[in-house]
Amino acid sequence: MKKGIVYNLNPFNNETDMSSAEYIIKKLLAFILIYVISAVLGEGVIIGILYGMGYDPLHGIMPAGEISELLPYYGFLxxxxxxxxxxxxxxxxxxxxVGFSGNPADYLTGISVAAILLFVILGIGCLCGSxxxxxxxxxxxxTGILLWALAFGIQGAAEEIMCRGFLLNSLKNRIPIPLAILISSTAFVFPHLSSxxxxxxxxxxxxxxxxxxVSIVFSMLVLWRSNIWIACGLHSAWNFILYVIMGLSLSGSESVSKGVVLxxxxxxxxxxxxxYGIEASVITTAVLGMLLFFMVKRWKGRICRNDIS
Known part of the structure; x- marks a missing residue:
């Protein structure tokens, strides 16, 4: 007997026998569900920890220093x-x-890519005088550097697990890869719009x-390596190097790290x-655009065949 649309779209079952449109909607509903539940639980855990430490976050009584900045990142766990x-x-x-397969050393490759990209972007920015x-x-x-490294490691991995590990990997075998990348990238972009x-x-x-x-770059690297290690490394290292090592604004954050390099x-x-920082710079647009151009040029035929591995 054919199941109804309500059953098909219910994110609490693992039914997959449905139209592609229904499948896409179901996975997006699941993504939203995961995001909302995680945000509520994460906020509750952080508030509970702060109360346990003797603070009153609901009335603005927060710890001094970096603790109040670090906790939200650890909440991404x-x-x-x-x-x-x-x-x-x-x-x-x-x-x-979810993508935790293949070679974990790809994480180091991701870190290297992040360092090279930021070196090029900052180098061009310095040459331009901006x-x-x-x-x-x-x-x-x-100690502070290590705590921030762990914080961004958790935060970057969480976003990659959700957007690439869950959503992209759920969609890529059911719909064309370019569409799967576009949908998962939109899910990645949307939470960042508030800043x-x-x-x-x-x-x-x-x-x-x-x-x-950058989301499309993450996605193509994940599909190329058949794991999310490389995207986790790139994402976490980008945030860590930009904010902690270089001391520049991260996604429009109000607080700015002093940085190791000034x-x-x-x-x-x-x-x-x-x-907003270099993430809203046309230099970043040019560098990422060139990288993406060469990636697409290399994998163009395989993208059309849903195979860029």
């Missing part, structure tokens, strides 16, 4: 756990289906374009992304 539990107990899949190199910070906390809304319109446009470009942003311009 909840997003990873909820996603993995959903895949295991609702979709009846194992952890390898960013200045000011020297090195001699007052660096090794862009206060920027001038030109930075909003460039920021959104860059979010899509840079200063000159007059706000489309070259440096103004308050």
């Amino acid at each position: 909840i997003f990873s756990l909820v996603t993995l539990l959903y895949c295991r107990f609702v979709e009846k899949k194992n952890i390898k289906s 960013i200045s190199f000011c020297g090195f910070n001699t007052n660096v906390s090794i 862009l809304v206060e920027a001038d319109s030109v930075y909003v446009v460039v920021g959104i374009i860059n979010l899509y470009l 840079f200063s942003v000159k007059d706000a311009s489309i070259l440096n992304g103004a308050e």
Whole structure:
């Protein structure tokens, strides 16, 4: 007997015998469900921890220093756990289906790619005069660096597990790869929009374009390597190097790290992304665009055949 659309779209079952349109909607509903549950649980856990430490976050009484900044990043562990539990107990899949297969050394490859990309982007920014190199910070906390490295490792992995490990991998065998990449990239971009809304319109446009470009790069690397190790490494290292090592604004964050290497942003311009940072810079657009161009050129035929491995 043919099942109804309500049953097919229910994200709490692992039914897959349905139209492609229904399947896409079902996976998007599951993504939203995972996101909302994770956000609520994560917020609750953080509030509970702060109360346990003797603070009152609901009335603005927060710990001084970096603890209050670090905790939300550690809260992303909840997003990873909820996603993995959903895949295991609702979709009846194992952890390898999310992309934790292949060679874990690909994580280091991702870190290397992030470092090269940021070196090129910052180098061009310095040559254009929109960013200045000011020297090195001699007052660096090794403990702080390690805590931030772990924080961004958790946060970057969580976003990749959700967007690439769960959503992209769920869609890629059912619909054309370009469409699967577009849908999963939109799911990646949407939560980042809140930090862009206060920027001038030109930075909003460039920021959104860059979010899509980097998400597509992540997706193609995941499909190429058949795992998410490389995307986790690239994503986490990008955030860590940009914020902690270079001390620049990360996705428009109000707080700015002092950085290990000291840079200063000159007059706000489309070259440096103004308050939002280089993630809303046209230099970043050009660098990511060129990288994506060469990736697509290399895998063009295989993309059309749903095979870029």
